[in-house]
Amino acid sequence: MKAGSNLEKVLTAGIFAITGECGPPRGANAEVVREKAKFLKGNVDSVNVTDNQTAVVRMSSLGASLILIQEGVEPNLQMTARDRNRIAVQSDILGAYALGIRNMLCLSGDHQKFGDHPEAKNVFDLDSMQLIQTVKKMRDEGTLINGHKLDGAPKMFIGCAANPFADPFEFRVYRLANKIDAGADFVQTQCIYNLERFRKWVDQANDMGLLENVFLMGGVTPMKSVGMAKYMKNSVPGMDVPDEIIKRLQGVPKGDQAKEGIKIAVETIHQLREMKGIAGVHLMAIEWEERVPEIVEMAGMLPRPVL
Amino acid sequence: MRLSYPTNVKVIQVPCTGRVDIIHLLKAIEEGADGVYVAGCLEGECHYLAGNLKAKKRVKYVKKVLEEIGMEPDRVEMFNMSSSEGPRFAAVAREMTEKIKALGPSPVRSNS
Amino acid sequence: MIVGERKPLGDILDMIKDYKKVLVVGCKGCVTVCNVGGEKEVGILASSIRISRKKDGNEITVDERTLERQCDPEYVDQLKDIVSDYDAMVSIACGVGPQFLAERYPDAAVYPGINTQFMGGALEHGVWAERCQGCGACLVHNFGGHCPIARCSKSLLHGPCGGSSGGKCEISKDVDCVWHLIVEKLAKQGKMDSLRKLVPTKNWSTSRDGGPRKVVREDLKL
Numbered sequence: 331m332k333a334g335s336n337l338e339k340v341l342t343a344g345i346f347a348i349t350g351e352c353g354p355p356r357g358a359n360a361e362v363v364r365e366k367a368k369f370l371k372g373n374v375d376s377v378n379v380t381d382n383q384t385a386v387v388r389m390s391s392l393g394a395s396l397i398l399i400q401e402g403v404e405p406n407l408q409m410t411a412r413d414r415n416r417i418a419v420q421s422d423i424l425g426a427y428a429l430g431i432r433n434m435l436c437l438s439g440d441h442q443k444f445g446d447h448p449e450a451k452n453v454f455d456l457d458s459m460q461l462i463q464t465v466k467k468m469r470d471e472g473t474l475i476n477g478h479k480l481d482g483a484p485k486m487f488i489g490c491a492a493n494p495f496a497d498p499f500e501f502r503v504y505r506l507a508n509k510i511d512a513g514a515d516f517v518q519t520q521c522i523y524n525l526e527r528f529r530k531w532v533d534q535a536n537d538m539g540l541l542e543n544v545f546l547m548g549g550v551t552p553m554k555s556v557g558m559a560k561y562m563k564n565s566v567p568g569m570d571v572p573d574e575i576i577k578r579l580q581g582v583p584k585g586d587q588a589k590e591g592i593k594i595a596v597e598t599i600h601q602l603r604e605m606k607g608i609a610g611v612h613l614m615a616i617e618w619e620e621r622v623p624e625i626v627e628m629a630g631m632l633p634r635p636v637l
Numbered sequence: 638m639r640l641s642y643p644t645n646v647k648v649i650q651v652p653c654t655g656r657v658d659i660i661h662l663l664k665a666i667e668e669g670a671d672g673v674y675v676a677g678c679l680e681g682e683c684h685y686l687a688g689n690l691k692a693k694k695r696v697k698y699v700k701k702v703l704e705e706i707g708m709e710p711d712r713v714e715m716f717n718m719s720s721s722e723g724p725r726f727a728a729v730a731r732e733m734t735e736k737i738k739a740l741g742p743s744p745v746r747s748n749s
Numbered sequence: 750m751i752v753g754e755r756k757p758l759g760d761i762l763d764m765i766k767d768y769k770k771v772l773v774v775g776c777k778g779c780v781t782v783c784n785v786g787g788e789k790e791v792g793i794l795a796s797s798i799r800i801s802r803k804k805d806g807n808e809i810t811v812d813e814r815t816l817e818r819q820c821d822p823e824y825v826d827q828l829k830d831i832v833s834d835y836d837a838m839v840s841i842a843c844g845v846g847p848q849f850l851a852e853r854y855p856d857a858a859v860y861p862g863i864n865t866q867f868m869g870g871a872l873e874h875g876v877w878a879e880r881c882q883g884c885g886a887c888l889v890h891n892f893g894g895h896c897p898i899a900r901c902s903k904s905l906l907h908g909p910c911g912g913s914s915g916g917k918c919e920i921s922k923d924v925d926c927v928w929h930l931i932v933e934k935l936a937k938q939g940k941m942d943s944l945r946k947l948v949p950t951k952n953w954s955t956s957r958d959g960g961p962r963k964v965v966r967e968d969l970k971l
Contacts, residue, residue: 443959449951660788660789660793661795663797663800664796666800702940705759705797706759706762706804744805745800
């Protein structure tokens with residue numbers, strides 16, 4: 331065990347894992363996080379806590395992660411390189427570990443242009459690849475980037491993201507390979523709607539032997555409506571929503587679209603489960619945490635193991 | 638004064654050592670000279686005020702170039718003497734010749 | 750002007766170690782003015798390369814060419830008939846040069862021979878200092894003609910910070926505290942009041958922070 335987190339235990343035991351996601355509120359109201367925790371507790375193995383996702387200011391990932399711990403939910407702290415230089419990055423990692431965080435997802439971060447403060451200065455002192463290396467160095471060598479010995483190494487289970495749907499497609503698998511070389515223990519992918527393309531990417535990764543050294547979790551986000559599907563298709567960079575998905579949602583009455591969206595998500599989970607090299611799913615029910623229990627239930631993934 | 642100085646020294650006259658540029662020193666080395674030195678007026682006595690001081694800085698620059706490419710920087714030197722010091726001119730020629738002889742032939746010539 | 754510094758010769762030699770015929774390309778723009786990438790420096794670099802390679806018994810042909818500018822396609826185009834004669838090109842223009850060469854000649858191996866430093870000016874012969882960071886929203890008039898973005902180590906819009914001492918910055922005694930200069934200047938002009946105003950948070954989207962920039966002048970397009 332590298333970190334001994336619940337997520338690491340489940341994945342290492344070879345159990346098909348499931349992680350959830352919790353977007354912190356745009357305010358200091360802790361109750362919002364506690365409320366979301368209720369739907370996630372016992373239904374997933376760990377919960378990603380987003381770090382000012384889409385560059386919109388929210389309660390800090392660390393703050394919300396601590397609330398989850400208080401609620402008995404294991405957090406997976408997301409950290410972007412957009413807003414903090416290497417000094418803040420390392421300091422935040424130390425603080426997070428000291429407060430009980432055991433999983434981290436290392437990201438570059440969406441550009442602030444997409445967010446609610448487009449006038450902000452960006453940092454990007456490190457990129458996601460270097461962020462992964464930093465956490466690994468701190469964990470395994472017990473030192474900072476500069477080689478300074480730490481009094482207490484942060485034993486994190488290190489995650490990274492991968493987007494098989496961004497361009498250029500041929501390079502995507504090499505980028506994954508680099509992240510594994512950098513030190514990623516697990517990978518969570520962008521939301522999968524185009525299973526054919528995803529399968530092609532997974533095949534490439536299998537051919538290169540990459541998935542023997544890393545736990546790959548496929549990203550799943552249930553669509554709430556045709557509107558959401560169209561928005562994801564047209565306005566979210568690096569998202570691949572095939573027309574069939576939109577047609578399928580259009581094919582049911584408006585009141586049933588959410589149900590159909592969940593059905594698609596569940597089908598995707600079943601497909602992922604059959605795929606060689608897939609260790610679990612990352613369920614991102616965006617501002618829809620209350621539906622997580624039924625989705626996990628329908629996917630036949632309950633009860634979650636207690637290790 | 639019929640002073641003798643080593644025949645291997647080829648003199649190139651310039652109106653002032655301020656005319657000697659980095660590229661001139663490099664060209665000499667490139668063409669296979671074992672060493673190059675600039676014989677300028679005494680510091681503070683340049684007819685053009687600072688020609689010899691400029692030459693000194695350029696010699697220093699070329700020394701650095703040689704060092705960077707792994708050659709002996711001592712193959713390039715700057716000497717100062719007054720135009721009335723014939724014996725000093727001959728002595729410097731001998732001194733530089735001895736120094737270069739000790740360093741051996743330029744690798745630019747011997748390896749190409 | 751854009752100010753640069755030559756890369757260490759060892760680095761340049763290492764980049765081209767496998768080549769037998771190389772073109773060193775200079776630029777008559779900024780880098781000529783700051784004596785790092787003009788015709789003269791092309792000659793010096795070419796000669797240095799030849800000396801080094803002769804020394805190692807591994808001779809190389811190094812040709813020299815200095816373009817009017819490397820940041821305009823029409824001048825970069827002038828190499829079109831000779832590029833294929835070379836194994837590689839070393840551009841000693843600012844960072845724009847090697848990129849324009851590489852874009853225009855996609856099959857060519859292009860290497861940068863200088864490290865581009867900053868936009869600045871000459872304080873005296875042989876000394877250049879940074880003056881502009883290209884933030885896209887000039888505000889020097891508010892600060893006595895000095896730019897705190899480029900010249901304050903922390904880019905503070907309200908300085909001087911607690912690290913200002915004797916007119917120098919806390920990072921080094923060699924660095925002027927620009928805020929010291931700003932205060933001095935405005936005091937002399939009797940405009941200290943202007944420093945009692947709080948400056949709103951800066952919009953960095955016009956700077957590099959907003960992503961790579963482009964200027965389009967419709968009135969000039971052909």
